[in-house]
Amino acid sequence: MGHHIGNIHTSRHWAQHCNDLIRRVCDLYPGSFAPVCQLPQSPGASIEAAVRELERCVVELGFVGCNLNPDPSGGFWDGPPLPDRHWYPLYEALCELDVPAMVHVSAACNLNFHTTGSHYLAADTTAFMQLLTADLFADLPSLRVVIPHGGGAVPYHWGRFRGLAQDLGRPPPEESLLGNVFFDTCVYHQAGIDCLLRVIPADNILFASEMVGAVRGIDPRTGHHYDDTRRYLEAADLGDEDRHKIFEANVRRVYPRLQADPRSAA
């Protein structure tokens, strides 16, 4: 990532090297990791290099998904929004290869934004609203998108998004988006996880935790790491079936190549 650095040439080489390293890590720990690639993006650049790197990673290296940066400028938001035709070649490749994209920005270099404290969460919310106001999934019904950090502000404001869709004469987000959009569980306290689980159907929630993530400390209130999200899910009011969906079944459905690739023991 760090797409704001250099140009598309820099990003292409950097992405290739990083993805090759990711493949090596996954080969060293096949029971722990499955590879997801970064894409060579750069402000103002064509998306073609990203399509080629996605194909290389999935077809040649057995990757199961990718990370798509909706703002390669790093907090200046001067590129086209996600439903723009600019991105369609990548979306078509994702559908063709049957892999999902996590929509996740990289470092903010705009002084107004703290990378992990506001840019990430704002980008998640921005991406969701871009998808809510467009017909991307009518065009590409098999495209699958994961929004990290529990969907940014989205579940907390689910009534707002339902109401905005209604005012705009669009179908409810449950109908227009939840066949294609998934949220992870990177929300670092019990009340947040409980809100996520109460609002978003279990079919749309994918377990995620962190390994050297945004928050590294131990919560003095609980004595456990803030980002030990499994504990919050285990303490939540969840039935066995929903728990199985969130911890395993959904991710196998959204990332079908997780099972197909013989190199991934997971």
Next chain:
Amino acid sequence: MGHHIGNIHTSRHWAQHCNDLIRRVCDLYPGSFAPVCQLPQSPGASIEAAVRELERCVVELGFVGCNLNPDPSGGFWDGPPLPDRHWYPLYEALCELDVPAMVHVSAACNLNFHTTGSHYLAADTTAFMQLLTADLFADLPSLRVVIPHGGGAVPYHWGRFRGLAQDLGRPPPEESLLGNVFFDTCVYHQAGIDCLLRVIPADNILFASEMVGAVRGIDPRTGHHYDDTRRYLEAADLGDEDRHKIFEANVRRVYPRLQADPRSAA
């Protein structure tokens, strides 16, 4: 508002006219409204015109607070963050006059952002994180700031903000911010309001609803307007004392001129 239109000259006249009209509306319905002013801001302009208009509104017209736009560019975020010295003359005037500022952006003119669906919520989150990483309230301990829309993504991610403060070697937000920062209740569903009430102390929550707000429709699930936030608060698990704080006592504390001005019957 609409600070991205014209220049500081345009904004000064527009703000004066709007504020004069607000005074007239409040005179017509003194039991329903108390006046809060917009400020003449403009991208790249000095904050001096805002200081003068704030003083005119509070001293001459009996206003009880103001709205401060943290991004007068309308979604390009090319100005200084809130803790920057740029804003200090306004903060000093707010303290001197004993009135709070609601931190609220205006329309987005960046194609990536939907005004009410993502720009508002992102700005709330951005403002909070700017305050969390600075010493503004150590410099100005009597400054009071209201963050709308239930704090954007903040309560849903309260663990993240607590953990980020800890990792950064800063005091917990409960200590460093909650003496000065308040959240309103413009969250349009029960699960969101319940999350807000569970996470943020009742002393820091101010009742707010909308009159021609972001979402105007009726929720088919409840048969009531999405933005009829009083219903969610009445249905919430709240004691009498906390309910009184949220509906009345806090706002009288944060906006002390509400009582002082004889023109406001409220």
